[in-house]
Amino acid sequence: MLTTLTSGCQKNDPAANAQSPPLLPVKLQQIGTGTIEESSEFVGSLEAQQKVTLQPQIQGRIESILVSSGQRVQQGTPIASLSLDQAQANVTSSIAAASSVQAALGTAQAEQQQAEAQRTKAAANVQLQRTQFNRTQQLVTEGAVARQESDIARNNLQTAIADLQTAEKQVAAARAAVRQAQANIRQAQASTAAARVSLNFKQVVAPITGVVGEFPVKVGDYVNIGQTITTLTQNDSLDLNLSIPSNRLRQLRTNLPVQLIDPTTQQLIGVFTQFTASTPQFQIDFDRTRLEALNIDFQQAVTTLGTAIGSQYVNDFTLGQRSYRVYVQADANYRRSPDDIRRLYVRSANNQMVPLSEVAKITPTTGPSVISHYNGFRAIDLQGREASGYSSGRASLLGFFPS
Known part of the structure; x- marks a missing residue:
């Protein structure tokens, strides 16, 4: 905008006419609005989205290696074969x-x-001796036989009863032996099944599609359970890890435009991020004053919440030559909503069960769903691929942030 200042003067004053500045043509341009973008450069590293380590589930000697390092294999492809003489x-x-x-x-x-047959025989003999004893008692009463005969009959009856009791114990012991033998059979069948399962692990196969890494072992080496045979890397698409200052996190948004450039050729390949800082979350604040008043340990309250809503490791156990981990957590139906947290109880030092709603406040909020770190700094995962003919090590990142 150009402003000219003029002063009033008399029309016919020659001196005033001599002091007037000359008029200059001015070009006017309409003022509009626009977006100014600021770019910053960050050095990042491209990493495979998935990488697995192949380890045998049984012990054995490597019989053959069926692929070579650097070869791309499909899921289910045999990688190595083990000699399982011990398993057989x-x-x-x-x-x-x-x-x-x-x-x-x-x-x-x-x-x-x-x-059981001996017990049946003993039971019949007891019945016979009881009948004989009763008959002898009657004859003794009538005076037909001497009392000595009654004593003999009583002794025979007592002996028969003792024999029956012994037969009962023998039957019980025989039944226990049968149950133990049946348990031994089940155990032997389980051991056989577990041994047969080991034979099924003779081949180490690829769990994913990817590129085979180096083999730290060779044919003829003996490998143990959990020992690394090789790795598989799935690099169809790569994750780009970079460090961005925390004071710029609020400038990041989903589908933020970025460019992957080669420092030599300046070739560009677009990448994108799924990062968002507005994921719905719940913030839980514990009232420490209230906890102290109710005689509740803060760590106990946090552990109760973490165990029920998250999980907590208990121990390991072995079944069929394999180890399993045990975790404890609330059932899925009891950790679906914030109201489930309010229904949890924590034990105080007075052995009283206090609901967490008495000491915890749940507040809806937003924030990043995942906070990644790179070189000790908070980072954001960006996905993309390097230019054709260039390695991932030659890539750097140029990111655009709205002003």
Whole structure:
């Protein structure tokens, strides 16, 4: 905008006319609005989205390696084969043990039948001796026989009863032996099944589609459970990790335009991010004054909440030559909403159960769903691919932030 100042003067004053500035042409332009974008450069690293380590689930000697390092394989492709002589021996031993306990079961069942027959015989003898005793008692009363005959009949009855009790114990022992033999059979069958499962692990196969890494072992090496054989890397698409100052996090948004450039050729490949800082969340604040008044340990309250809503490791157990981890947590139906948190209870030092709603406040809020870190700094994952013919190590990132 141009402003000219003029002063009033008399029309015919020559001096005033001489002092007037000359008029200049001015071009006017309409003022509009626009967006100014600011760019910043960050050095990042491209990493595979998925990488797995192949480890055998049984012990054995490497019989053959079926692929080579750098080769791309599909999911389910055999990677290596193990020689499982010990596993085959375990199967044979388990089958022999199962046959042995099966024979022991047959013997126990035969002994049970014999004991039951002996008990039946003893029970019949008790009935006979009781009848004989009653008849002798009657004859003694009538004076037909001497009292000595009554004593003999009583002794015979007591002996028969003792024999019956012994037969009952033998039957109980025989039944216990049968149950134990049946349990041994189930255990032997489980061992055989576990040994057969080990044979199914003779081949190590690819769990995902990817590129085979280096082999730290060779044919003929003996490997243990959990030992690394090789790695598989799935690099169809790559994750870009970079460090962005925390004071610029609020400038990031979903689908933020960025450019991946090669420092030599300046070739560009677009990348994108799924990061968002507005994910719905719930913030839980514990009233420490209230906790102290109710004699509740703060750590106890936090542990109760974390165990029920999250999970907590308990221990490991072994089943069928495999180890499993045990975690405790609330059932899914009891950790679906914030109201489920209010229904949790925490134990005070006075052994009183206090609801968490008495000491915790739940507030809806927003924030990032995942906070990643790179080199110790908070970072954001960006996804993209490098230019054709260039390695990921030659890539740097140029990010655009709205002013």
